[in-house]
Amino acid sequence: MLEIEDLHAFYGRSHVVQGVSLRVEAGEGVGLVGHNGVGKTTTLKAIMGMGPRTAGRIAFAGRELRGPAHRRARLGLGFVPDAEAVFADMTVEENIRAAAMVHRNGDQQACLDAAYALFPMLEARRRQFAGTLSGxxxxALTLARGLALKPRLxxxxxxxxxxxxxxxxxxAQALHTAPTAWTSSRPRTGWWAPT
Amino acid sequence: MEHVIVACLNGLVVGASIALVAAGLALLFGVLGILNFAQGDFFMIGAYILWLSVRQGISFWLALVIAVVVVGLVGGLALMGALWPLRDRPQALVLLATIGFSLIVEQLAAGLVGADAKPVAAPIGMRIAVGGTQYPAYDLFVVLAAALVLAGGFLFLKYMRYGIWLRAVAQNQRMASALGLPVPRIYAVAFVVSAALAAVAGSLLVPLTGVYPTVGLDITLNAFIVVIAGGLGNFRGAALIALGLGVAESLGSIFIPGAGVQVAVFALVILLVIGRARLRPVTVRL
Known part of the structure; x- marks a missing residue:
């Protein structure tokens, strides 16, 4: 489903990712593990087209990934970043809706119901501004919002x-129920391995 | 008492038109961080299109719709086209580009139709008795129409697909893009809505002020003050402060002679800005 061949990513002159190749098949969960600064996040951003200059080949569902992030997302690629990701001045519900609305004929209520079923704590806070939630x-909200996009990966x-x-x-439970998952995690942070 | 009521009504008319222009400024700043000095020119072009259309025998109301649609689509997208190449460049360049855009449009207007003020008759001639004064009903209609448009803008930002997306892009453009939100199209909507809001104000006010090439200048200055006082990007704040400013100026002029009113109003605004400086900056908020 996702094929990466000889991926290089750069921030200015700094050559952060140096020749990563990997494949993720449908239904598979893959963890990317490593110390701080080895380029895990940069690899994810390179796949999404969010910032680093890249060289190499990235293909998703048989198509070469090019162009800005929103085009890649619309191919069915979801991204849940680590930090500063919620729309802080919007409510929890609006955050999820913003993603659910990407599908023109999508049933927004069904997306909200699914999100609240996964994370009941969000339902209790659905009218609260996302910026006032705990870490x-x-x-949970960024994950629920990422899933509301109904990504294939x-x-x-x-x-x-x-x-x-x-x-x-x-x-971990939420990601188990997601169709496929690919995560990056430091070994010391706790721990979860998708099946 | 009666002249206080009339002053309040006058203030509401001025405030309502500033509110429309300010709401557009707030939207564009919130989403794109652009301080648009050409906003007053959209106001002016809207007014000219209305004047031209009415002169061609088109009814005032249809002319108003034409002005808003043309300025929104053509004006908004033209400004977007001018600024798009500068999107990753320093703010000062964008600012200069909007000032340049504004100067070109003003000179074009002066060259094409002349610098004199063109009048348009109000489509509603009725007067309403306020105490012993016969107050023009059209002025009240302007306030009502502005309130409806702003309420519509509020609902759009709160519930509609592109409204919610506009706020999302304003808060975190990279994340919005990663979620599949069509960022360039959302920018275009911000430009179009912003220009259209100025055109609504411009065309509604022609019967009160007439139209000339720099008709938008004063109102833009006032709108900037309002937007800064309301917190850049704060849609509702800008609208409410505009109404407050209009009424305060109008009421104040009864009690404070000459330019003293403006000094007092600016003092109030400065206090508001100092108060705001302690808060975190806002993006597009309701």
Whole structure:
């Protein structure tokens, strides 16, 4: 489903990702593990077309990935970043709707119901501004919003970073139910391996 | 008492038109971080299109729709075209480009139709008795229409697909893009809505002020003050402060002679800005 061949990514002169090749098949979950600064997040951003200059080949569902992030997302590629990702001055519900609305004929209510079923804590706060949520709740919201896009493949950056152990289980459960998942995590942060 | 009511009504008319222009400014700044000095020119072009259409025998109301649609689509997209190549360049360049755009449009208007003020008759001639004063009903209609348009803008930002997306892009453009939101199209909507809001104000006010090439200048200055006081990007704040400013100026002129009113109003605005400086900056908020 996702094929990367000899991916290089650069920030200015700094050559951050040096020749990554990997494949993710449909239904498969793959973890990308490594120390700080080895380029896990940069790899994800390179796939999404969010910032770094890249060289190499990235193909998704048989098509070469090019162009801005929104075109890549519309091919069915979801991205859940690590930090500063919620729309802080919008409510929880509006955050999820913003993604659900990308599908013109999509049933927004069904997306909201699915999100709240995965993360009941969000339903209780659905009219609250996302910026006022706790770190764990914001993480849940970014994940719920990423899933509302109904991606065929979802890239999750640091799924367990900064979460209470109980919330790590909630996130892990949510990703188990997602169609496929590909995550990046530091070995010391807790731990979850998708099946 | 009666002249206080009339002053309040006058203030509401001025405030309503500033509110429309300011709401457009707030929207464009919130979404794109652009301080658009050409906003007053959209106001002016809207007014000219209305005047031209009425002269051709088109009814005032149809002319108003034509003015808003043409300025929104053509004006908004032309400005977007001019600014698009500058999107990753320093703010000062964008600012200069909007000033340049504004000067070109003003000179074109002066060259094409002349610098004198063109009048348009109000489509509603009725007067309403306010105490002993016969107050023109059209002025009240302007306030009502502005309130409806602004309420519509509020609902658009709150519930409609592109409204919610506009706010999302304003807050975190990279994340919005990663979620599949069509960012360039959302920018275009911001430009079109912003220009159309100025055109609504411009064409509604022609019967009160007439139209000349620099008719939008004063109102843009006032609108900038309002937008800064309301918190750049704050749609509702800009609208409410505009109404407040209009009424305060109009009421104040009863009690404070000459330019003293403006000094007092600016003092109020400065206090508001100082208060705001302690808060975090806002993007497009309701």
């Amino acid at each position: 764990g709740e914001q993480k 979802i890239l999750v950056d640091e799924p367990s970073e900064g979460l209470m152990p109980r919330n790590v289980d909630v996130v």
